[in-house]
Amino acid sequence: MKDEEIPAKDGYPLQVIASEGTQFVADNIMATEAGRPVIEQRGRTVKTMVMSRYVHQGNVNIKSGNIKFNGDVEIVGEVEENMKVEAGGDIYIHQAISESTITASKSIISKGNVLQSMVTAGKHNLLVIELGNLLRIMEKQLSKMLTIIQQMMGAKAYKQKEFETKGLQPLIIILLERKFIDFRTYAQKYVDIINKGSEYIDEEDWMEVSEELQSIFLVLSNQKTTLGHLHHLQETMNELAETTKEEVEPNSYVTVSSATNSTVYSSGNVNIVGKGCINTKVHAGGKLVIQNVLRGGEVFGRLGVSVAEAGAVSGTKTIISTTSDYSITISHAYEGTVLRIGEATRQLTREEYNIKAVLGDDEEIVIR
Secondary structure: OOOOOOOOOOOOOOEEEEOOOEEEEOOEEEEOOOOEEEEEEEOOEEEEEEEOEEEEOOOEOOOOOOEEEOOEEEEOOOEOOOOEEEEOOOEEEOOOEEOOEEEEOOOEEEEEEEEOOEEEEOHHHHHHHHHHHHHHHHHHHHHHHHHHHHHHHHOOOOOHHHHHHHOOHHHHHHHHHHOOOOHHHHHHHHHHHHHHOHHHOOOHHHHHHHHHHHHHHHOOOOOOOOHHHHHHHHHHHHHHHHHOOOOOOOOOOEEEEEEEOOEEEEOOOEEEEEEEEEEEEEEEOOOEEEEEEEEEEEEEEOOOEEEEEEOOOOOOOEEEEEOOOOOEEEEEEOOOOEEEEOOEEEEOOOOEEEEEEEEOOOOOEEEO
């Protein structure tokens, strides 16, 4: 109604982390070393840092050894077989990547071909997106668990004194064994991801949830668990999961000339700007653009896919996927190319030109 005052929702305080090369000085954040200033925000966490730069002249090979650097990395030559390059910032490679592993917290640019390699950009974002998906599943189960617990506590058979002494742990064990059998599996997967990727995750809330999951649902310690304890855990899980629904981090992307028999992951956009993509798996958290051919393999762009030429006369299996709200555009698609939008799948039965595939009102794929 007009002239009616609508109170704003309560806000949440930001958690500011002064990371590499920065520190708090009174109410300000100051750089403590030279380099490229970076400010990241995801949900209620803001992280500041200064990225230094390492330039490697020549090739990365057995003679040079693997490269692991907290800032940006530039490789003037190529990355040879069985080598690893890992950076806390961006990676820029002037030549080819062959049978190697390239991992960057931010972006990756390669001017040469990517051959039989694993390329991952936005490691932090990829991890938190996976963690967020697990939290959404567990939060729903925990909500149902809380409803059952509250109903049982209100029943006449509920022994108030026993639960005041022991807490809810005995009841939680019964529910895990009889009704929420998969909860421990999801919880263990979450804990494993946190343990393996701890160097990429600075936010304390993610770590605290891992500790709570272990003590309440996995290790089953003697600590007294209350309703308030579980409600707080549920609220934290929900808040963290919400932060992973935000827009794609623009600084995390992959741009390569071409990719063959490789795997390319990015929490942001992926651009393949040269000859194309052959028998490769591509996952883009943003938009996927292949400016030339896509032959074989499986590619996914969360915010849509654009391909110049897809499939092959030989019928090589080529799968192109996106989410239900976005489209797949192809200038030239061969018969047999498989399109997936959301949960719907459609295989082309003839050669097509200048198509745009979207999800129709009947949840089937429509080609325009």
